[in-house]
Amino acid sequence: MDATNKSALVFFDIDEGRELKTDEAFETNAWDLAFQRYTVTMNGGGGNPTGQVRVAVLKDQGWDSLTAAPAEGYQQDASEPVFSGVEGGWYFYNLSVHRLSPREELLYVVRSSSGQFFKLRMLSYYDSAGTPARLSFRYQRLPEPTTAP
Template sequence: MRHTIHICLLTTALLTIASCKKDGNKDTKTNYEDGVSTVIYDLAGDTEASVADGVEGKERRPFKPFYFKLKSKLQSWDSSASNRRSASWDIAFTDVYNALVYVNDGNNPNGPGYGGPGKGLIIAVDSPYSKVTEAPSLEEMKAHNLKFTGWDGYPQVYNTGWYFYSLTTHLAIPIKNRTFVIMTAEGKYAKLELINVYQGNPPAVTDLYWPAPYFTFRYYVQEDGSRNLRTP
């Protein structure tokens, strides 16, 4: 039910975002490269879907989810049960504009990985990415597991989402200095910063029709199994 309500409200609110083509420019003012983390720029979501009729080059229909494996940087559009219930992905970009991000948690009945082996967990930390140097204990992660992140304050509580959405301007505003500590499908600790949903990672968007969804994000996976998430 939570997921259904989220879809309905988010669909209504996002009617005017990203319906025509525009050239985006990478935000050169911020350097996300630290020599250790992986940075993904402009990963295209389902850019052919629309929440409204009559949008040039788009079709009004639900957005197709996609799945992303952190270690291999592999994006997959395979929504078959066998793929969803596997460890072949760590985070899933779902729902309207692919902006609802789930971890691969086989125990979450509302998540795409339900029934699979995924050990995914996710918590929000209000701290800059570089300052998040250690993951909480497994017990703390389980106790505060959000299961997903999306629009801050809906349907989950405030201070857990990765963007604000303005019902006045109808623009999504990524939240600065909010980092997510996650556990991958295989149970490795990692940290994740979801930076933007707009093409070119613009520092600010005032155009209702700026192309979306194009995701910019960065992450670091601690492959040795420890909770050490220190990056430069």
């Protein structure tokens, strides 16, 4: 995900696994996550009050062992985006070398704009050449929880 533009959001539809152009994101309201440099917001709460996206933050949860979406713990962005504030945010910042590193112990479950569930883990803030704000992440669809969040 190329979030190198300091003044523009990059919108992502997790249901379709694709980036949306800004006008399409606003017209359809089908975006789930938006990226701007290291900031990740969701289509719900502070990111967009009309959006329905919610995210649960799971700590020390293995990727393979999460086989269904949790039934509770979902939040929307408030004064601080969930990806930045809950459990300290999705990254560590190393001040001595000025580099961001994903927090591998955090796993996110996204309830998308269409009501589907996906597990998501942030992988990197840099591309293979070391360019910042070229985020990569892994995601996979999950079965719905037994009780609606």
